[in-house]
Amino acid sequence: MGEPNAKLLDLSRVPKVREGFYATNNQFQKEGPKGFIEVKVLENDKLYVRVHLPGLPDDAVRVRVDSVRQKVVFFSGETVINKMEGVREYSGTAGLGCDCCEITGVDDVKMKDGVLRMILSRVKVNKDAQHNNNNKCTLTVPPFTGQSGIRLEDHPYIVKGRKDALFFAPIGEGGCFFAVDLPGACGDDDVVEVSADEDTVGFKAEVKNVCENDESARTYLGSMKSPFGSSDQPLNTTHAIDWDVRFGVLMILVIPLGDIPTITNNNNDA
Incomplete structure (x- = not known):
């Protein structure tokens, strides 16, 4: 979809603290x-x-696993067809950045709610190579880049489709569609809330499940100023809000009252 005629303001991109956004990969992740x-x-x-x-x-x-050098693991995939924003395609690598080890296999692959997790086994093939006093190799690729800041990064492994965490498209006369990346979130077990007031659509997602190798659970919080709604005609009285979470993506449909929401069965009471 093209850009809407009316302006969309992602209020999550207006830093309220000196540190700026919580995560440079996703402005909604707190x-x-x-x-x-x-x-x-x-x-x-x-x-x-x-x-x-x-x-x-x-x-x-x-x-x-790379069958030639056995240093990295290739991963790829395509999202399901979405009539609003099309398909996103992913492709990337992860693994070793050393000369002393080789990957022997992928012991465990879990793809859930938009997050891929893998355990890679390896073996030392060059015992003369030493990288620290414990002779334990810690050279991995890519280097960890997770950080806070005020400049958002494009997704490095998307080879087709949108690369940022937010998608917006107008729908007909007076409606719009949002898609927000919330990796790890699902609509069944986690607490997901979507609300609307005068001219703003807000959401909060608390991911309860924590992988044993992740340091903590996840919390997402965001708000978008809609092109519709005002103090005289609040959005939550003139529009219906329908939403769903699929594969770590929150989809929000905002349509005038009288139209029938078509995203999901998860209707909010905004």
Whole structure:
């Protein structure tokens, strides 16, 4: 969809503290593991890989070890067709940045709610190479880049489709559609709230489940100033708000009263 005639203001991109956004990969993430990807060495010397792939179905990820050098794992996949924003395609790599080890296999692959998690086993093939006093190799790729800041990053593994965390499109006369990346969130087990007031649509998502290799759960919070609604005609009295969470993406439909919401069965009482 093209840009709407009316302006959309993502209020989450207006920093309220000196530190700016919580996460440069997602302006809506307030708590939880930052960064589009994380590769870290576990106590058993295996590698834990976490990648944000919002919109990717749980059974749609493809993973394979580089058969030539056995240094990295390739991952890829496509999101389901969305008539509003089309398809996003992902492709990337993660693994070793050393000369002393090789990946021997992927012990565990879990793709759930827009987050890919893998455990990679490895073996040392060059015992003469030493990287620290414990002779424990910690050279992984890509380097961990999760951080806070005021400048948002494009998703590095999207080769087709939108690369930022927010999508907006107008619908007919007086309606609009939002899609917000919330990796890790689902509509069943987590607390997801969507509300509307005079001219703003807000949401909050608390991810309850914590992976054993992640440092904490996740919390998302955001608000978007809609092109519709005013103090005289508040949005929550003139429009219906329908929403759903699929594969780590929150979809919000805002349509004038009288039209029939078509996203989901999750209707909010705004």
